[in-house]
Amino acid sequence: MKTLSSRRPSQWAMAATVSLLMVIVLSLGASAQTEVVMWLSSQPAGVSEWAEAFERQFNEANPDIRLDLQVHPSVSQQREKLILAIAGGTAPDVVYESSNVMGNWVMNGIAQPLDSYLERMGDADDFIPDIIEGVRYGGQTYALPFSMWTNVDLYNMDLLASSGVSIPSNWDELLQAVPALTRFREGGAIDVHGYMTSRNGIFAYIDLQRAVEQQGSTTVEPLGNRVSLRTEEAQRGMEVLSELYRLGMPGAPGSTSLNGVAQGTVAIQHLAPTLSARSLLDQTQQLGVEVSWQPIVGPNADSKMVHHNAGTLFMVKESAQKEAAWRVMEAWVNPDNMVNYILAHGGSLPVRRSVATYPEILELPYADELLTLLAERITTYGAKHPLFSEFRVAAGNFLQQAIEGELAIPTALEQAEDAANQIVSDFRL
Numbered sequence: 001m002k003t004l005s006s007r008r009p010s011q012w013a014m015a016a017t018v019s020l021l022m023v024i025v026l027s028l029g030a031s032a033q034t035e036v037v038m039w040l041s042s043q044p045a046g047v048s049e050w051a052e053a054f055e056r057q058f059n060e061a062n063p064d065i066r067l068d069l070q071v072h073p074s075v076s077q078q079r080e081k082l083i084l085a086i087a088g089g090t091a092p093d094v095v096y097e098s099s100n101v102m103g104n105w106v107m108n109g110i111a112q113p114l115d116s117y118l119e120r121m122g123d124a125d126d127f128i129p130d131i132i133e134g135v136r137y138g139g140q141t142y143a144l145p146f147s148m149w150t151n152v153d154l155y156n157m158d159l160l161a162s163s164g165v166s167i168p169s170n171w172d173e174l175l176q177a178v179p180a181l182t183r184f185r186e187g188g189a190i191d192v193h194g195y196m197t198s199r200n201g202i203f204a205y206i207d208l209q210r211a212v213e214q215q216g217s218t219t220v221e222p223l224g225n226r227v228s229l230r231t232e233e234a235q236r237g238m239e240v241l242s243e244l245y246r247l248g249m250p251g252a253p254g255s256t257s258l259n260g261v262a263q264g265t266v267a268i269q270h271l272a273p274t275l276s277a278r279s280l281l282d283q284t285q286q287l288g289v290e291v292s293w294q295p296i297v298g299p300n301a302d303s304k305m306v307h308h309n310a311g312t313l314f315m316v317k318e319s320a321q322k323e324a325a326w327r328v329m330e331a332w333v334n335p336d337n338m339v340n341y342i343l344a345h346g347g348s349l350p351v352r353r354s355v356a357t358y359p360e361i362l363e364l365p366y367a368d369e370l371l372t373l374l375a376e377r378i379t380t381y382g383a384k385h386p387l388f389s390e391f392r393v394a395a396g397n398f399l400q401q402a403i404e405g406e407l408a409i410p411t412a413l414e415q416a417e418d419a420a421n422q423i424v425s426d427f428r429l
Contacts, residue, residue, distance in 0.1 A: 033066050034324040037092040038313075039082070041072040043345070050344035058331055065324045082316075086110060091316050093325040099134045099145060099310035103222070103386030106137045107429060112315040113140040117326045126335075126352045130378035131310050137386075138223055138429065143312035146333045147341060147348035150373055151307040151381065153297075154272035154280075156261045157290040159192060163267075167294055169301040171240050178248040181267035195248025197270035198256050199404070201396025204241070205416075206271075206382045208399055210305055211237030213379055214298030220420075222384045225427045227391070229417035230410075236299075238402055238409045244270075245403050262289055270296070271307065274370055275347040281365040293369045295376045306376045310351060349374065387424055395420040 040051060048071050055069040072078040075098070085091045097105065105111040118124045118141060127145065135143040155167060163181050168174040182194035197203065208229075209219050215233040220226065228234075248268070258276055260266030262283040274293060284291055295304035313329050315322060331337065333351075339358045342348055349370060350356050356371050364370070382388050395416035402412030 033064055034321045035066045035068060036094065036321060036324050036328050038067060038069045038094040038096075038328060039072060039078055039092045040069060040096045041078040042075040042096075043071065044347075046344040046346060047341065050340065054332070054337065058328065062327065062331075065327065067328055082110075086316070086318060089318075091318050093319040093321060094313050094315055094328055097143065097312055097314055099131070099143065099148075099308075099312050100381045101389060102135050102143050102312060102314065103137060103384070103388070105314060106142050107386035107427075110317060111142040112317040112319070112322065113142060114144060114315065114326075115141050117330075118144075121330065123354075126354050128351055128353060128374060128378065131308065131351050134308070134310060134378075134380045134384065135312055143314040144329050144333055145310040145312045145351040146338055147345065148308050148310040148351050149348050150274045150370070150378075151256075151271040151309075152274065152373060153294050154258060154261050154269040155292045155294055156264060156267050157292050159264060159267040167292070168297055170297055170303075171299050174297050175240070175243055175247065178244060178268070182248055182250075190251055192264065193248055193252050193260070193266045195244050195268045195270060196252060196260060196266045197244075197249070197254060199249075199252075199254030199400065201393050201398075201400045202382075203271065203396070204399035204403055205392045205396035206307070207241050208234060208237050209383045210296065210307065210379060211240060211298070214303040214305060218383070220383050220385050220388075220424065223427075223429050224385065225425055227395070227417055227420035227424050229395070229413040229420070234413055235409060238399065238413065242403045242405065242409065246405070259283070261291055262287055264289065274349070274366075274373075277365040277370060278346060293366060293373065295373060304376055306373050306378045307381045308378045309381045311348065385424070386429070387427055391420040391423040394423070 043051070051069055051071060055067050058067050059065070070092070072081070078095070082091065082095060102111065131145050131148055132141060135141060135145065159181055160167065165177045165180050168177050178194035180194070181192065183192040185191045197207070212219055212231070212233045215236065217231065217233045219229055219234065256269065256271055256273065258269060258272055258280050261269045261272070262280060272293070280291065295306050297304055313332060315325050315329065319325050335352055335355050338350055338352055338355050339360055342350055343360055350361060355361060356374065361367065382392060398407065398412045398416040398419065401407040402409045
């Protein structure tokens with residue numbers, strides 16, 4: 001029989017062997033771990049804190065992946081850095097971007113099509129179709145939306161009631177409502193603007209694009225190389241926009257501030273951002289004012305629209321670990337994760353229909369009205385074209401001059417079309 005002392009050397013040897021094996025296993029496990037770098041930007045403070053928790057929880061649940069989630073202070077800084085990182089071979093795998101400029105990354109060949117991954121998702125049909133369509137180009141989907149916000153029309157219902165005006169359902173009714181809501185003091189100074197919107201070229205083009213879409217057309221196809229503004233639809237749209245300006249905004253500087261609606265100096269605020277719903281609720285409760293978020297009316301009752309922008313994730317085509325990157329993206333848009341993001345953000349809405357039923361979402365400010373908007377036709381914020389951000393000002397400035405009566409509408413449309421086509425005509429994806 002071996003004594004304890006005689007057994008110790010073999011036990012120590014065995015222990016040393018086991019320890020060595022553990023080191024080897026851990027070492028192999030660490031080397032087999034796939035790193036995924038994700039860039040996030042332009043988020044409220046609450047999201048930055050929440051993102052840290054997401055990174056930690058994802059890494060705990062997926063030991064074969066190490067997620068490195070980096071938050072950048074501004075989206076413009078992130079975009080510049082991404083171009084340099086791709087050129088230097090140090091690009092991230094997953095990047096946050098707003099849906100309205102995703103076309104830039106498609107045009108540059110930087111975004112990876114995601115359709116083959118989406119086909120494997122068991123609940124891809126849970127996403128609102130119009131929002132998915134907003135990040136599709138040439139029949140392919142290039143980003144995965146996870147939140148959205150809308151710009152619609154905000155009505156001061158007390159002013160409508162005191163003026164005997166109902167919420168309009170088409171352009172004719174809107175043009176009748178605005179002068180009835182516009183009020184002047186003695187001497188001609190404006191007391192209440194019946195209609196208010198921003199006075200700049202970008203919003204002029206955004207408005208015209210929507211008005212043309214509401215008539216069943218467009219100013220430019222998503223991947224088109226020709227902008228068409230000398231059309232009957234564009235002419236009619238401009239006539240409505242200029243008449244709304246004349247009737248509702250005499251002498252107004254124009255803005256998209258919601259203070260005027262809450263304080264009773266604006267009856268209808270055009271393109272009001274639903275991101276401001278929480279602060280608006282605080283004001284209206286203090287002032288005892290009733291307001292209502294409504295879709296933007298069109299030529300008839302069936303052509304109402306909701307402008308949207310969305311927070312999305314896209315996969316960089318240069319990524320060497322696309323499968324792992326997709327797992328991160330899929331986890332990010334998980335319904336439970338999505339609701340937590342929205343609550344941390346404080347001002348966005350879900351892009352999944354199922355998440356709209358969560359009790360926490362239903363408790364958000366103006367939840368009933370805002371979620372009802374998601375059932376309307378949702379359109380992109382401006383022309384869905386990769387070069388829209390490049391030509392919208394050059395063309396839109398002519399349109400704004402026509403809206404304010406400084407240019408004849410046909411002249412403005414011709415000059416705006418020429419300005420846009422100097423940029424778009426040579427476009428090839």
